[in-house]
Amino acid sequence: MGRAKTCVRLAAGPQWLMPSIVQVTVHPSQFPENVQQxxxxxxxxxxxxxxxxxxxxxxxxxxLALHEAYSPARTDPDCAETYENAFATAAxxxxxxxxxxxxxGCGGGQKDARLLQLFKxxxxxxxxxxxxxxxxxxxxxxxxxxxxxxxxACFPLVCDLAEADDCARLQQEAIQYHHRYICLFQLEDYxxxxxxxxxxxxxxKFVNQYAESDELAWSLxxxxxQLLMMQTRAKGMLALREEKHKEAVEAIExxxxxxxxxxxxxxxxxxxxxxxxxxxxxxxxxxxxxKRPLSExxxxxxxxxxxxxxxxxxxxxxxxxxxxxLKASQ
Numbered sequence: 001m002g003r004a005k006t007c008v009r010l011a012a013g014p015q016w017l018m019p020s021i022v023q024v025t026v027h028p029s030q031f032p033e034n035v036q037q038x039x040x041x042x043x044x045x046x047x048x049x050x051x052x053x054x055x056x057x058x059x060x061x062x063x064l065a066l067h068e069a070y071s072p073a074r075t076d077p078d079c080a081e082t083y084e085n086a087f088a089t090a091a092x093x094x095x096x097x098x099x100x101x102x103x104x105g106c107g108g109g110q111k112d113a114r115l116l117q118l119f120k121x122x123x124x125x126x127x128x129x130x131x132x133x134x135x136x137x138x139x140x141x142x143x144x145x146x147x148x149x150x151x152x153a154c155f156p157l158v159c160d161l162a163e164a165d166d167c168a169r170l171q172q173e174a175i176q177y178h179h180r181y182i183c184l185f186q187l188e189d190y191x192x193x194x195x196x197x198x199x200x201x202x203x204x205k206f207v208n209q210y211a212e213s214d215e216l217a218w219s220l221x222x223x224x225x226q227l228l229m230m231q232t233r234a235k236g237m238l239a240l241r242e243e244k245h246k247e248a249v250e251a252i253e254x255x256x257x258x259x260x261x262x263x264x265x266x267x268x269x270x271x272x273x274x275x276x277x278x279x280x281x282x283x284x285x286x287x288x289x290x291k292r293p294l295s296e297x298x299x300x301x302x303x304x305x306x307x308x309x310x311x312x313x314x315x316x317x318x319x320x321x322x323x324x325x326l327k328a329s330q
Contacts, residue, residue, distance in 0.1 A: 022139065022142065022156065023156075024135065024138065024139075024156045024157070024158060025155065025156065025157045025158070026135075026157075026158045026159075027157060027158065027159035027160070029159055029160040029161075029163040030133065030158050030159060030160055034160075034163065035051075038051065038052075038160070038163070039052065050133070050162075051133040051134070051160055054133075054134040054136065054137060055134060055136075056136065057136045059136075060134050060136035060137050060140065061136075063107075063137075064107070064108045064137075064140065067107065067108065073110075073111065074110075083111060083114070084114070087111075087114060087115045087118050088118055090115070090118075091115070091118040091119045091121070091122045091124065092122065094119070094124065095119075095122035095123065095124055096124075097124070098124070098125040098126075098127075099119055099124050099125070099126055099127075100126075100127045100128070100129065101115060101116060101119075101126065101127070101128045101129070102128075102129045102131060103128070103129065103130045103131055103132075103141060104131055104161065104210075105131070105132055105133075105161070106130040106131055106132045106137065106138065106141040107132065107137055107141065108137060108140050108141060108144070109130055109137075109140060109141025109142070109143075109144040109145060110144065112128065112130065112141060112144070112145065113141075113144040113145055113147070113148060116128060116145055116148045116149060117148050120148055120149075126148075126149055126153060127149070127153045127154070127155065128145045128149055128153060128154050128155070129154070129155040129156070129157055130142050130145065130154070130156050130157070131156075131157040131158075131159055131161075132158065132159075133158065133159065133160045133161075134158070135158050138156045138157070138158055139156070141156075142154055142156050161210075170203055170206075170207060170220065171219065171220050173203075174200050174203050174204075174220060174223075177196045177199060177200050178200065178223070178227070180192075180196055181193045181196035181197055181230060181234075182230070184196065185230060185233070185234060188237070190234040190235070190237050190238045190241075191234075191238070193230060193231065193233075193234035194231060194234050194235060194238075197227050197228075197230055197231035197234070198231070200227055201224075201227065201228075201231075203220070204220060204221050204224055204227075207220050207221065208221060218266075221266070224262050225259045225262060225263070225271075225275060225277045225278075226277055228255055228258050228259050228262070228277070229255065229259065229277035229280060229281060231255065232251060232252055232254070232255025232256075232258075232281060233281075233284070235248075235251040235255070236248045236251045236252050236255075236284070236288070239251055240288070245288065248288055249285065249288060249289065252281055252284060252285045252288070253285070255281055256278060256281050256282065256285070259272075259275065259277055259278055259281075260272060260278070263275070300319055300322055300323045301323065303315075303319045304316055304319045304320060304323060307319055
């Protein structure tokens with residue numbers, strides 16, 4: 001299923017700091033048939049799904065009033081100061097970079113609006129996507145953001161993150177990229193391989209951060225070592241193509257360390273010991289080091305050893321003098 005665009009007409013009046021019609025994207029998790037199924041499941045287990053606590057405008061207003069009265073972010077000065085300091089630091093460090101803020105569970109959007117305000121003070125180019133299971137809450141957050149942002153910079157989304165199946169879709173898309181960079185490697189388009197593998201690395205990081213369970217995250221992340229190996233091979237081949245053997249060696253060593261770190265972070269030392277990706281890169285590294293062109297100094301040292309072995313002392317003296325001159329020039 002795809003996403004749906006919904007146009008919401010708002011009551012006219014000075015309290016609305018946005019156009020009278022707003023376009024909102026609705027994720028399939030909040031399509032009517034899925035909401036109905038969630039309601040039936042709640043009734044079956046006799047436990048109210050969180051989304052029905054603020055489904056209507058009236059419920060959302062009550063929820064916001066409760067939040068205003070009891071949330072530490074509103075009542076605890078230390079908590080509020082923590083948010084303020086974190087937001088201010090982020091705004092300073094990212095001032096020169098375009099920023100797209102995503103409010104996951106945006107609620108009324110108070111914290112999001114404050115973060116956007118601090119970014120704006122730094123001159124940052126901004127966009128914002130308030131995301132919540134409640135249309136009413138998304139609109140409230142959008143209203144606050146529109147007091148800060150330029151027109152057209154907000155992209156409201158109604159979505160039940162707990163029910164979204166986008167992790168599986170991301171996995172399918174990542175597999176498509178996987179097949180493409182394998183083909184690109186065979187075609188010796190190493191820059192394309194690096195581009196596509198870098199894209200999948202970012203997908204893995206995103207899934208690791210937002211997947212609802214470690215098992216779900218691992219279903220995608222388990223392919224990371226193979227991805228890092230292909231990325232490393234592409235970087236190494238690009239360096240070798242330009243006869244930069246030192247850079248090739250450094251790229252392979254960095255790739256090997258990246259794979260080892262991945263296994264350690266996931267406490268999979270058993271896989272580290274038997275990793276085919278590590279064994280493959282180690283063998284390639286040895287091959288490159290064996291075929292590495294000799295430097296001028298190494299070439300003269302080998303020539304000196306050969307002259308001494310053949311007892312050609314006149315030649316040895318000439319090579320020795322050349323070696324001394326080279327060392328002096330360095």
